[in-house]
Amino acid sequence: MYVHIGEDAMVRMNDIVAIMDVQAADDSLIMEQFMKDNENGIVDLCQSACKSIVITDFKVYLSPLSSATLKKRAEKMSRPFGRK
Template sequence: MYIHVGEDVLVRAKDIVAIIDKESSSSSPYAEEFLRRYENDAVNLSKSGFKSVVITTEKVYFSPLSSSTLKRRSGKMTVAEF
């Protein structure tokens, strides 16, 4: 199954490691460090501010979609099912 994460980008659900909302990414020092480390390699899909961060096995995406929208699109009920 593929999930649309913004713009014209589709990501395989099984390749998604984490979906983090913007508030969580800015409140955790570990998340902030991770995002700083991959900031230059991340793909920014948002023309304005991003709402969530999608971490896959290959890339990091800054998505204009909220984490709850992405979860709903996945059709999965729990994180363990990814």
């Protein structure tokens, strides 16, 4: 299954390692270093303000969608069909 993470980007659910709120990441020295170390693999999907960071096995995405919205989408896609 795929999750739409903003703009025209979709990622496979199995490739997602973490979804983080940008505000929480801004306060973390570890995340700051992680972003510096992976700056070549960062895909910025935000035309204005970024709300979340989606870390996958292959790339790091800056998403305009909130981490709560992305979590809901991922949970919805992981449910068996016919269940709410």
